[in-house]
Amino acid sequence: MTNEPLTTDITQQANVVVEEAHDVDPNKPLVEIRDLEIGFETQGGIVHALKGVSFDIYPGETVAIVGESGSGKSTTAHGIINLLPDNGTITGGQVLFQGKDLAHAKQSELYKVRGRDIGFVPQDPMSNLNPVWSVGFQVREAIKANGIATDKRDVQARAVQVLKEAGLADAERRMAQYPHQFSGGMRQRVLIGIGLAANPKLLIADEPTSALDVTVQRVILDHLESLTRERNTALLLITHDLGLAAERATKLIVMYQGKIVEAGPSLKILQDPQHPYTKRLIASAPSLASRRISGTQVDHVGGPEAGVDVAELASKHGHGAVEAASKPVIEVKDLTKVYSIRKGGFKSEPLIAVDKISFSIPKGTTLALVGESGSGKTTAAKMVLGLEKPTSGEIIVAGTQLAGISRKDLFDVRRKMQPVFQDPYGSLDPQRSIGAIIGEPLRVHKVGDDHSRADRVKELLEQVSLPTEVAKRYPNELSGGQRQRVAIARALALKPEIVVLDEAVSALDVLVQAQILQLLADLQSELDLTYLFITHDLAVVRVVADEIAVMEQGKIVESGTADKIFSGAETEYTQKLLEAIPGSGIDWSKLG
Amino acid sequence: MSDPNTEHFVAPIDDAVVEVDALKLDQKKSNLWLDAWRDLRRRPLFYAALAMVTLVTVMALWPTLFTEVAPNSDCQLANSNGAAAAGHPMGFTFQGCDVYARVVWGARTSLAVGILVVAITAVIGIPMGAIAGFFGGKVDSILSRIGDIFFSIPYFLAAVVVMSVLASMRSVWTIALAIGGFAWASLARILRAEVLQVKNSDYVMASEAVGRSRMSTLLRHVLPNSLTPVIVTLTISLGAAIVAEATLSFLGIGLGDTIMSWGNDISKAQTSIRTSPMALVWPSLALTLTVLAFIVLGELIRDALDPKARARR
Numbered sequence: 001m002t003n004e005p006l007t008t009d010i011t012q013q014a015n016v017v018v019e020e021a022h023d024v025d026p027n028k029p030l031v032e033i034r035d036l037e038i039g040f041e042t043q044g045g046i047v048h049a050l051k052g053v054s055f056d057i058y059p060g061e062t063v064a065i066v067g068e069s070g071s072g073k074s075t076t077a078h079g080i081i082n083l084l085p086d087n088g089t090i091t092g093g094q095v096l097f098q099g100k101d102l103a104h105a106k107q108s109e110l111y112k113v114r115g116r117d118i119g120f121v122p123q124d125p126m127s128n129l130n131p132v133w134s135v136g137f138q139v140r141e142a143i144k145a146n147g148i149a150t151d152k153r154d155v156q157a158r159a160v161q162v163l164k165e166a167g168l169a170d171a172e173r174r175m176a177q178y179p180h181q182f183s184g185g186m187r188q189r190v191l192i193g194i195g196l197a198a199n200p201k202l203l204i205a206d207e208p209t210s211a212l213d214v215t216v217q218r219v220i221l222d223h224l225e226s227l228t229r230e231r232n233t234a235l236l237l238i239t240h241d242l243g244l245a246a247e248r249a250t251k252l253i254v255m256y257q258g259k260i261v262e263a264g265p266s267l268k269i270l271q272d273p274q275h276p277y278t279k280r281l282i283a284s285a286p287s288l289a290s291r292r293i294s295g296t297q298v299d300h301v302g303g304p305e306a307g308v309d310v311a312e313l314a315s316k317h318g319h320g321a322v323e324a325a326s327k328p329v330i331e332v333k334d335l336t337k338v339y340s341i342r343k344g345g346f347k348s349e350p351l352i353a354v355d356k357i358s359f360s361i362p363k364g365t366t367l368a369l370v371g372e373s374g375s376g377k378t379t380a381a382k383m384v385l386g387l388e389k390p391t392s393g394e395i396i397v398a399g400t401q402l403a404g405i406s407r408k409d410l411f412d413v414r415r416k417m418q419p420v421f422q423d424p425y426g427s428l429d430p431q432r433s434i435g436a437i438i439g440e441p442l443r444v445h446k447v448g449d450d451h452s453r454a455d456r457v458k459e460l461l462e463q464v465s466l467p468t469e470v471a472k473r474y475p476n477e478l479s480g481g482q483r484q485r486v487a488i489a490r491a492l493a494l495k496p497e498i499v500v501l502d503e504a505v506s507a508l509d510v511l512v513q514a515q516i517l518q519l520l521a522d523l524q525s526e527l528d529l530t531y532l533f534i535t536h537d538l539a540v541v542r543v544v545a546d547e548i549a550v551m552e553q554g555k556i557v558e559s560g561t562a563d564k565i566f567s568g569a570e571t572e573y574t575q576k577l578l579e580a581i582p583g584s585g586i587d588w589s590k591l592g
Numbered sequence: 593m594s595d596p597n598t599e600h601f602v603a604p605i606d607d608a609v610v611e612v613d614a615l616k617l618d619q620k621k622s623n624l625w626l627d628a629w630r631d632l633r634r635r636p637l638f639y640a641a642l643a644m645v646t647l648v649t650v651m652a653l654w655p656t657l658f659t660e661v662a663p664n665s666d667c668q669l670a671n672s673n674g675a676a677a678a679g680h681p682m683g684f685t686f687q688g689c690d691v692y693a694r695v696v697w698g699a700r701t702s703l704a705v706g707i708l709v710v711a712i713t714a715v716i717g718i719p720m721g722a723i724a725g726f727f728g729g730k731v732d733s734i735l736s737r738i739g740d741i742f743f744s745i746p747y748f749l750a751a752v753v754v755m756s757v758l759a760s761m762r763s764v765w766t767i768a769l770a771i772g773g774f775a776w777a778s779l780a781r782i783l784r785a786e787v788l789q790v791k792n793s794d795y796v797m798a799s800e801a802v803g804r805s806r807m808s809t810l811l812r813h814v815l816p817n818s819l820t821p822v823i824v825t826l827t828i829s830l831g832a833a834i835v836a837e838a839t840l841s842f843l844g845i846g847l848g849d850t851i852m853s854w855g856n857d858i859s860k861a862q863t864s865i866r867t868s869p870m871a872l873v874w875p876s877l878a879l880t881l882t883v884l885a886f887i888v889l890g891e892l893i894r895d896a897l898d899p900k901a902r903a904r905r
Contacts, residue, residue, distance in 0.1 A: 264600030274602040280612075385801050414803040427794035430624060431816045441802045467615065474623035481613040490798070511612045 029056035030098065030201055030234050031080065037092035038072075038079050049075045051258040052093065057202065060232040062225075064249035064266070066242055066281075068509040072258040074123075077206045077238045079103075081114050097202075115146045119195035119233075121205040125187035125212075129179040135190055136175025139163060139197065146198040158197070166193030167223050185216035192224055196233070203228060206238045213372035213536065214580040221248060240509065242285045243539070243583020246270050254278050284514035285583075286539040292562065293517055293543045295525025328360035329497055329530045330367075330384065335393035337379050353379045355554035356393065361547070363497070364524070366531040368541040368562075370577070371551035380551070381502050381534045385419050386410050398497055415445055418491035422503035424483035428475040434461075434486055435471030441493040460489040464519060481512035488519065492527070502534045517544060539581050542566060550574050624820075628896035638892050644885035651699035663693040663852055673868035682874045685857070686864045691871050694857055695878050701853040702834045702882060704764050705771075709833035710826050712772030717779030718815075718822065724780070725787030725818075726810045736784065739777045747774035748836060755845040762848045771836050779825055786818040793817075824894040831886035838879055854879045 038050040050072045057063050067073040078084050080095050082102055095102040097113060105113075114120070122128040129138060139159040149155045163171035166189040179187060188208060195203055205224065209217035225248065228235045239245050245252055245266065252266040254277070262275040273279045337354040354376040361367040371377040382388040384395055386402060395402040398416045400409065418441070421427040428437050435457050442453045458468045464485040475483055484504065491499050501520070505513045517540070523529060533544055541548060542562065549559040550573065558571045569575045578584060620626075632638045651658060661679070671688035674680075682691035724735035754770035755762065790796070791814050799809045840846030841855025849856065854875040861872035 259603060260601070261603040262601065268600055274600070275605060387797060387801060411803045414801065419798065419801045421794040421798060423794050427798050429793075429795040429799075429813050429817065432813075433623075440799070440804075444802050444804050444808075469617070470615070473617065473621060476624075477617060477622050478615075479613055482615060487798075490802075515612055 026059050028058075030059045030061075031057040032096040033076075033080065033093070034096065035093035036076070036079055036090065036095060036103070038075050038084065038088060039091045040085070041087040041089075046091075048091075049088070049258055050079065053255075053258075053260055054093075055253055055260065055263060057234050057236060059201065059234055060229075061251060062228070062235040062237060062249045063251045063253065064237040064239060064245035065253045065255055066239060066245045067255035068240060068511065070257070071255040073238050073240075073255050074206055075258075076255070077120075077204050077236065080204060080236070081118050081120060082110055083114070083120075115142065115200070116198045117200050117202065119198065119200035119203040121188075121191050121195040121203065121208045123207040123210065125184050125191055128191055129182075129187055131179050134176055134178055135163075135182065139175070139190065139194055142194045142197050148198050162193045162197045163190065165196070165227065166190060168193075184212050185220060188212060188220055189223070192220070192227075196227060196231075199231060200233065202234045202236065204236045204238070207240070208237075209244075210240070214538070214582075215372065215576055217244075217582070218580040241582050242270075242281060242510070243581070247583050254281065281510060284511050286510075286513070286517070286537075286543050292545065293521045295522040327362070329363045329398055330532060331360040331394070331396040332380075332384065333358050333394040333396075335380065335383060335395060336391045337376070337383060337388065338391045352554050354383070354390075357549075357551070357554075357556045359547075359549050359556065359559065361498075361530055361532060363530055364528045365546040366524070366533050366544055367547045367549060368533040368535060368545035369549050369551060370535060370538060370541055372536055372577075374553075375551040376554040377534050377536075377551050378502060381419075381500055381532065384532060385417065385500055386413065411445075415494045416496050417498040417500065418494065418496045419500045419502060420484070420487045420491050420504040422506055424480040424487065424507060425475075427487050428483055430475055432474075433471065434473050434475065434478075437475070437486060438471070438489045438493055441490060445494060447494065456493065457489075460492055463492065463523065464489045479512075481508055481516060484508065484516055485519065488516075488523070492523070495527070496529075498530045498532065500532045500534070503536070504533075505540060506535065506537060513540070520544065538577055539583075550577065624897065628893070631896040632892060635892060637888060641885045641888040641892065644881055645889060648699050648703060648882050648885070651696050652703040653700075655696045655700065658696045659690070659693045661690045661693040663689060663697045664850075666690065666693075673864055673871070675868075676870075683868065683870050685861065685871045686868075687860075691857075691874050694852060695854070695874050697852045698854040698857060698875060698878065699882070701764060701847065701851060702837065702879070705768050705837040706830040706834045706886070708764065708768035709772040709775065709836075710830050712768060713776040713779050713829060714822075714826060716772075717776035718783060720776070721780035721783030722787055722810060722815055722818070725784035726791055726814055727806075732784075735780075739780045739784075742774055743777035743781065745774060747771060748839070750774040751836065751840060752843070752845060755840055759845070762846070762851075764847065764851070767837055767840060767846055768833075771833055775829065775833070779822065779829070782821050782825055783818060786821055787814055790814050790817045820894075820897045824890050824897070827890035827893060828887050831883040831890075834879065834883055834886075 033056070034054050035052045036050055036054070037048065037052055039046045039048050053072070053076055055063070065073045065076060075084070075088070078088075079090060080097075080102065082090065082095070082105070084090070090103045093103060097117065100109075102110065102113060129135065133141075136159055139162055140155050143149055143155050143158050143162070149158050159175065160171045163175065168174055168186065168189060174182075182190065188211075192205075192208070195205070208224070209220050212220065221244070224235070227233070235249075237245065237249055246269075249266050251264070252269045253263040254261050254269070254275070256277050262269060262273065262278045269278060270282060273282050334356045335354055335358070336352070336356050339351045339353055340348040341351045342348050357376075357380060359367060359369075369377045369380060379388060383390045384397070386405075390403065393403075397413055400413050402410070402413065405413070428434075432440075435454070438457045438460055439453050442448060442456060447453070448456065454471075457471055461468050461470060466482065466485055466489070470478070470482075470486075475486070478486065487504075488499075504520075505516050508516060520531070521544070524531060531544070533541070535541060545562045547559065548562050548565045549556045550565070550571070551557070552573050558565065558569065558574045565574065566578070569578055667685075667687050667689035669688045671684040672686055674684040674688070676683045680690050680692060682695065685691055685694065720735050720739060724732040724739070751767070751770040751774065754773075755767065758766050758770075796809060796813055799813050800806070804812065837846055837853065838855030838858065841853050842859040844859065846855055847853045857875040858872055858879070861868075861875070865872055
């Protein structure tokens with residue numbers, strides 16, 4: 001990642017387009033969306049994704065649409081430029097862009113507007129650049145398509161300028177490179193550059209940073225903000241992150257099931273949410289909670305709780321497990337993993353993924369291993385689980401040394417330690433019923449007979465608040481959150497002491513995430529479980545962890561109790577991570 | 593930048609805010625195979641293909657249900673190339689045998705060859721592909737190279753050579769071995785590619801973290817999730833095997849003269865094609881329809897098992 005300051009004389013290098021603020025009436029809306037309705041044709045008939053959405057975007061304004069998956073926020077973004085999948089159609093309403101209705105415009109008219117007047121930054125930087133063309137080619141293509149420049153030299157000059165503005169310092173050299181030679185953050189910069197290439201009046205950014213690390217996310221968003229402010233470009237930001245939206249946008253739109261439930265000035269909505277859904281969303285956002293969630297002595301047999309107020313729960317219960325300073329259940333000493341990376345031919349180069357890390361977790365507590373992608377946290381978790389062999393170092397799980405352990409002893413250790421993985425869609429075998437999935441550990445370890453196993457599966461389903469008839473169903477019938485409950489039930493089947501949670505809530509929507517976090521806290525206090533919690537999300541760490549270990553490039557750079565780290569991180573890296581949490585800039589204590 | 597026009601809008605509060613992550617179970621159970629079956633049941637072409645396959649299967653198992661006439665012993669030269677007559681709806685061959693009876697009895701050979709070839713292909717190809725893909729490394733290198741050797745020899749050419757060498761012992765078994773023994777490599781390749789993808793799933797890792805052994809994980813989780821392309825390929829290759837047998841028999845290096853086979857009949861009928869073309873047309877038609885039925889069935893199963901292809905229709 002290049003953090004060099006941008007050269008200020010970039011406009012002089014290419015005199016094709018004169019950069020200046022858009023000359024538009026600031027009091028007239030740039031985009032007026034009126035009762036927009038969008039439907040998707042599916043096997044089961046038409047699904048109405050948008051049910052009458054209306055809002056305005058004024059010139060130079062930053063508007064954020066916040067919502068969970070399926071709320072229709074991305075559909076709104078695509079609907080504005082009339083760029084929907086084949087099975088989607090605008091079934092009603094208008095999108096007035098400077099008075100012209102884009103919802104009923106001809107394709108040829110849309111081509112003129114897209115890119116030139118309305119830029120678009122897509123969600124996934126990994127798949128939105130064509131891997132077989134150089135980055136320069138793709139930027140030049142966008143410039144030519146928008147008719148900004150036609151002369152070959154002008155196009156080239158403008159492309160260099162666009163990339164420099166997007167934050168690629170050595171743009172000339174990097175233009176000849178291909179997308180795989182760029183990091184995720186760099187690719188997102190290129191996509192932002194392409195989106196802004198024609199100096200549009202509106203830029204739509206659909207979850208532009210959700211695939212990136214928090215520190216990178218912050219840099220990219222800062223950059224996006226300064227670029228749009230300079231040119232008075234309006235920005236429509238689509239995000240699932242309430243903190244991020246509040247921090248970046250003046251106007252907030254909260255969507256739920258294809259409708260706008262609340263809209264208005266960001267801070268006002270955060271301070272004084274009116275709609276019950278918004279209230280629930282704000283209460284569940286982990287970045288807004290100040291303390292750890294504790295288990296509540298709730299009766300699990302009832303259905304899933306309708307919503308969990310993280311902050312409220314945290315203030316009501318103190319956490320008791322830390323006080324009992326029992327001896328550690330997991331002890332890791334100087335754990336190291338070195339991979340050898342093939343370098344063509346017979347040469348190979350060592351890559352130190354995990355570098356002499358040490359930590360220990362007392363019984364009944366949670367240690368969060370935090371780090372950005374590539375920090376080695378998942379490799380560390382896999383070694384603890386016995387799925388990867390350490391290069392050196394010791395792992396002692398419940399009194400058993402894992403190094404040089406026999407296959408049979410490892411099998412026994414596995415009874416005491418179970419994992420829950422990140423992807424709720426990938427961690428359950430699609431061809432087996434839920435009952436078979438939860439019962440698998442029991443069968444593998446030959447616990448009980450068929451009858452007692454079925455009883456245990458029922459009991460586990462109740463523990464994770466799922467009805468027992470789910471046992472006969474298959475994973476594809478459940479939502480992500482429900483699948484994660486199943487994965488937790490499977491992990492608990494053998495009554496383990498330790499559960500290793502590898503990004504176990506990262507793929508879930510905020511409200512569901514809060515529910516699962518509450519479930520984990522309840523189970524911990526009920527069953528005296530020890531958690532090793534692997535995550536990139538410091539906001540989540542705050543509500544689950546007793547102790548935190550921050551990893552950077554294979555090393556633990558800082559560790560300590562959660563309170564200590566959050567109140568005064570010692571290393572610069574941890575401070576940077578904390579500051580990068582979306583919404584950390586807002587003083588939440590002053591909010592309602 | 594504050595916008596004077598921004599007002600605080602709140603949607604009317606209705607009861608539409610549902611429970612978080614409420615469980616919505618359909619009345620009908622759903623999984624890959626059930627969904628595929630529901631899709632197939634709605635497709636008329638599936639019934640047509642299934643009817644043809646069933647017809648051929650019944651013919652192969654109980655030919656006497658269809659004809660009382662013995663296909664070999666009741667031949668009378670007086671009837672040579674005779675036209676259709678009462679009790680003989682398809683006429684007679686050059687040798688004076690009943691064409692209809694021969695078509696009915698020929699189904700047994702074609703189906704036997706097809707099923708045997710598929711069985712041989714599966715027995716060799718599935719373990720080779722699954723083990724190579726799942727264990728990787730040296731095991732993969734060795735198994736895949738063996739596969740490549742067989743893959744590089746066109747199976748039909750190999751079958752021609754084998755059948756020529758084994759001229760003295762031509763039977764359904766030898767021809768099936770000659771075809772299947774060289775056709776398995778492409779199945780192994782397809783399965784290996786699928787296994788490589790499936791083995792990186794989290795549920796495979798979860799299974800190992802539970803303590804299941806590698807081999808047991810392969811059999812329990814990886815293989816069942818990799819079988820879709822295998823089933824499709826095998827269905828289609830059943831049709832292809834029937835064609836291969838007919839071609840070899842037509843060339844005179846397939847089954848012996850004494851064995852009833854559509855390929856043999858087509859071969860013999862060509863000598864009198866001008867005088868009695870129907871003796872050639874009927875067995876050809878039986879062959880074409882049977883092969884078509886298997887290939888259509890394979891394609892339909894492929895579409896039914898692919899949720900994306902289902903959504904496109």
